[in-house]
Amino acid sequence: xxxxxxxxxxxxxxxxxxxxxxxxxxxxxxxxxxxxxxxxxxxxxxxxxxxxxxxxxxxxxxxxxxxxxxxxxxxxxxxxxxxxxxxxxxxxxxxxxxxxxxxxxxxxxxxxxxxxxxxxxxxxxxxxxxxxxxxxxxxxxxxxxxxxxxxxxxxxxxxxxxxxxxxxxxxxxxxxxxxxxxxxxxxxxxxxxxxxxxxxxxxxxxxxxxxxxxxxxxxxxxxxxxxxxxxxxxxxxxxxxxxxxxxxxxxxxxxxxxxxxxxxxxxxxxxxxxxxxxxxxxxxxxxxxxxxxxxxxxxxxxxxxxxxxxxxxxxxxxxxxxxxxxxxxxxxxxxxxxxxxxxxxxxxxxxxxxxxxxxxxxxxxxxxxxxxxxxxxxxxxxxxxxxxxxxxx
Amino acid sequence: xxxxxxxxxxxxxxxxxxxxxxxxxxxxxxxxxxxxxxxxxxxxxxxxxxxxxxxxxxxxxxxxxxxxxxxxxxxxxxxxxxxxxxxxxxxxxxx
Numbered sequence: 001x002x003x004x005x006x007x008x009x010x011x012x013x014x015x016x017x018x019x020x021x022x023x024x025x026x027x028x029x030x031x032x033x034x035x036x037x038x039x040x041x042x043x044x045x046x047x048x049x050x051x052x053x054x055x056x057x058x059x060x061x062x063x064x065x066x067x068x069x070x071x072x073x074x075x076x077x078x079x080x081x082x083x084x085x086x087x088x089x090x091x092x093x094x095x096x097x098x099x100x101x102x103x104x105x106x107x108x109x110x111x112x113x114x115x116x117x118x119x120x121x122x123x124x125x126x127x128x129x130x131x132x133x134x135x136x137x138x139x140x141x142x143x144x145x146x147x148x149x150x151x152x153x154x155x156x157x158x159x160x161x162x163x164x165x166x167x168x169x170x171x172x173x174x175x176x177x178x179x180x181x182x183x184x185x186x187x188x189x190x191x192x193x194x195x196x197x198x199x200x201x202x203x204x205x206x207x208x209x210x211x212x213x214x215x216x217x218x219x220x221x222x223x224x225x226x227x228x229x230x231x232x233x234x235x236x237x238x239x240x241x242x243x244x245x246x247x248x249x250x251x252x253x254x255x256x257x258x259x260x261x262x263x264x265x266x267x268x269x270x271x272x273x274x275x276x277x278x279x280x281x282x283x284x285x286x287x288x289x290x291x292x293x294x295x296x297x298x299x300x301x302x303x304x305x306x307x308x309x310x311x312x313x314x315x316x317x318x319x320x321x322x323x324x325x326x327x328x329x330x331x332x333x334x335x336x337x338x339x340x341x342x343x344x345x346x347x348x349x350x351x352x353x354x355x356x357x358x359x360x361x362x363x364x365x366x367x368x369x370x371x372x373x374x375x376x377x378x379x380x381x382x383x384x385x386x387x388x389x390x391x392x393x
Numbered sequence: 394x395x396x397x398x399x400x401x402x403x404x405x406x407x408x409x410x411x412x413x414x415x416x417x418x419x420x421x422x423x424x425x426x427x428x429x430x431x432x433x434x435x436x437x438x439x440x441x442x443x444x445x446x447x448x449x450x451x452x453x454x455x456x457x458x459x460x461x462x463x464x465x466x467x468x469x470x471x472x473x474x475x476x477x478x479x480x481x482x483x484x485x486x487x488x
Binding site: 139148260 | 409422423429430469
């Protein structure tokens, strides 16, 4: 019985890693796609490969995702399963709306929610939640934004007076290089989080000793493959918001934004500071709009994005809690089967909804006219804007 | 309060982030500028010719940026490389 639940939990964890990949492709590649430095399909393929490599590179076990946030003695398989469902559902909903929200927050929210449902609020280490999750969420976009602002300003200062056509090729190469670095950093960071969760599930099942420091190789391989596959699918809706919605971005800005993102992500994992790659990337892109003299930033959109970040933890927690109640009430393998079936049904519904106003590699770069839905799609079907992320006039 | 916000890590990330995350792209931009200036100087005859000095400096700058990035990636991957290849660099942990 329990074995079935373990298998279900691992399958859902890998599925979460996949959504993590396609939700976050935009963090690295949105600006390169928007400036035309890379063709959309080439960009996602490159990002996928770098994520795959990145997932293998860092061996620091990210059991941190649960350690210090919830009481690890109280963690059960049902709880991990429910938390992952919460994370996946929130990732899919925000993808539908084209919101670059944090996959890490979705996962943490789901697990915290499931923990509260299971044993109550005392199962959550609130201080750890604030210092490892909430404070970084406020600080990291600010730090990344500041670094990107200064970087962008200095880059434009350095090439002042040189005609743009003479510098464009150079900056495009710089952008491709820096975007690859962000993808690599993303792989080292986010794939690790799912590995940590599977590791946690294996420990709670007793399949792996809790003194083990490295997850088994098959865990690393499957997580790396899942995040790379997700990245290759390309979350075009989120890419469009980040690349076209926030700032009308040029190659020098894109390069500065990505250098800031890559530096902050890699530095923070080195200093043991957990943060969301999405928050960093979004802060950097905003910063690159602030740092370029005369550039326009759509602050209204940025504000709605920040609002979505605020509700990510509680929303994913709610889904995680509901899932836990359902799975636990039915119990064991049957509970997991029902939870899994509900997840599949909901995912299918969200996917069908997204087809009403599809965003893909062919229309991702169309002008941002008041919302996520590309003008050609709007014209063809008369569809309503697919998201609430509509620009105020 | 410091237990709630990890100031120690934050200021390090900010300082190193500025040096690497803003410094390297700026250095790269200086390279791009020198390269653009050196690559096509139009002389009195109206014929473009290369000016070697700025081009050479820009190449040196690109090399420095490339070395910095390569070193950083190797640094991140040092434990992994050590474990699977037996080559321990940049202070990699011995297992």
